[in-house]
Amino acid sequence: MAQDSEDLVSDYQFWLQKLSVWEQASSKETQQDTCLYLSRFQEFLRRMYEILKEMDSDAILERFPTVGQLLAKTCWNPLILAHDESQKILIWCLCCLMNKVPRTPGESELNSWIRGLLSYVLSAFRFDMKEVGLFTKSLGFEPIDYYPSLLKNMVLSLVSELRESHLNGLNTQSRKKIILSTSSVVSLWFRHFPSLEKATLHLFEKLFSSKRNCLRGMECCIKESLLPQAACHPAIFRIVDEMFRSVLLETDGAPEVLAALQVFTLCLAEALEKENKQLKFALKTYFPYGAPSLTAALSQHPEAIPQGHRLQPLLHISQLLREAIEDSTHGSQRGPFESWFLFVHFGGWVDLAMEQLLRKEAEPPAGLLWLLVFYYSPQDGSQQRERSMVALKELLNRLLMLLGSGPLSAVDLQEAAESPSPPICAQLVRCLLLSLLLWTPEGHASAREAITRMVHTDAAAHEIVGFLDQTLFRSDHLCDEASRKLARELLQELQAQV
Structure with a gap:
């Protein structure tokens, strides 16, 4: 440490003189000189902090009697403060000079002076x-x-x-x-938006670092982060939402990222309800790329819709989404992706669509088939989507026939799920099967055997665990107590295996 201190003293006067020169002139040459030396000056500040943090304030002032002058000149230099790293190290150094328990009027005066510098760095700049x-x-x-x-x-x-x-x-x-x-x-x-970005990244680390974070755990982490409360203002929401968008793109729409985005949206809706009776800002300011009518339809609470009135709003959302995609500029991928990104914020509508399709008394509406195919395979073109809709309808009809023909066989269910032609998204097929097993009384008896057959890889096991967890998270409006009890038991058994 002694050698480091000697090296610091040799540089100290050089930087004090540099700061004085930068302070006295604001010419273009001075600004260029400041930028040229900035990284070296940051390194000097960091070395100074490493020395100062080991000394008490009296020893600091004895060793570096003009350190306050140097730090003050740094505080008043806008080009230095414009860099976040400089601000951070400068705050560390200033805090080292403060007396935790001032014993004399002079020490109290020094503390007051340092608070003034911190006030400028933290606020006025x-x-x-x-x-x-x-x-x-x-x-x-x-x-x-x-x-x-x-x-x-x-x-x-x-x-x-x-x-x-x-x-x-x-x-x-x-x-x-x-x-x-x-x-x-x-x-x-x-x-200070960089601090918001760091807080969001820290939340992402907590949400995605563990093997499997249950949705209740995600909800707790998200609320503790204070980000939903802050995101009630569109300026903050847009930054957090853009970071979710980036993670979705980088992970190719990973289920855990989709789940986190949907839980965050639910927490935001709850925060908005607590903060005001009506929105201070138009929905357009939160979701600028979506059609206002589509955003308004999606932002309704799906669970608040009575059981017998859920089909119509679902078909309306499907129609609005389809229009938004088909009317998008030819050759542009922004329209389809933006529509999908808006849609996935509100995952409750997908659950309701699956529930409606499993009603045996009705012909599967084309609008619901389109909605599910689009949700699970947004990258498909219109022709591929139409083919997938045909295959999904055939699969659904086979499953409903099995439901009506006596006790369900896990083998028959597996064979039905493996036979769609042309093939459709495997995740969609699994979710349809799991929904049938959990949400219909006929499916309960064969649920364990059928799920055991589906768990052939770790990835499939995690996906099924995620589905069961999501079912329990949204169970109040999806299924009855018997279905919830079965989902809890299956979830505990699978979590013990993965």
Whole structure:
């Protein structure tokens, strides 16, 4: 450490002089010089922090008597502060100078001065008061109340955490979390979008890092993240939604990502209901690429529709989706994908469509067949989709005939599921079979044997576990108590195997 300290002293005067030059001139050449040296200066700040965090404030001022001057000049340089990494390291260094328990008026005065610098770094750099007023008003704050509470929470938490070795690499059991009020966190995300992106990525890590996260667990993680509350404002929702879109594309529509997006949408709807009786913003501001009529239809609560009145809204949604896709610009993939991406936010409609198709007293409506084929195979063209609809109808008719011809045989069900021609999406076939086994009384007796035959790979097992978990998550409006009990038992048995 002594050698590091000596090396730092040799660079110290160079950077203090550089900062003075940058401070005195705002010419294009000065700006270019600042940008040229920025990465080296960040490295210097990081090395300084590594030294400062090992010293108490008295020793710091004795060793580096002008360190406050250097950090202040850094705070007032907009080109340095414009870089998130610089802001972060600068805050660390400033917190090292603070006395946790000031003993003299001089130490109290130093703490007050440092808080002023932190206030500038954390708040004043990004916005002037007029701009602050625009977004604090939408959150129900007055600007005069926003800065003091935000700063007080952040500074006290940062100082406490830094002093408890949170940032020095020690793994202590006593290190405390930074705790901010919900309003302060949301306000920070409005002011600094990179912190919002980091919070969303952290949520994704929690949701997708484990083998299988149940939907109730996902719901708990999502609510604890505060992101649904923040996403009530369209500006934040759009950022989080774009990140979901990217993960969906990168994972080729992985079921766990779809499930997380749908749970997040449910949590957002709940937060909106708690926050206001009616939307402050039009639905178009949340989903700008979807047709307003389609967005309005999808945003209804499907579970609130009485059992005998569910077919009509489903057919209406199917028609609107089909029109949106067929009317999209020739050769453009934006229309179909955007329509699908909007649709998958509201997965409850897919469950209702499956339920309606399994009603034995009705001919399968073409609109519901189209809806399911589109949901599970959005990449198909119109001709392939039509062929899949024909095959799905044939499969459905075979399954319904088996239902009406006495006790169900697991072997017969398997043979029926393997015979669609042309082949249709395997995931759609499995979901149709599982729905029949769980949601119809006739299917309960052969459910265990049929599912055992379907679990031939780890991927299939995880998919079935996901379906059972989803059934229980949405069971209030999907199935009766007998179906829920069977789903719970099967889920426990399968989870013990995978």
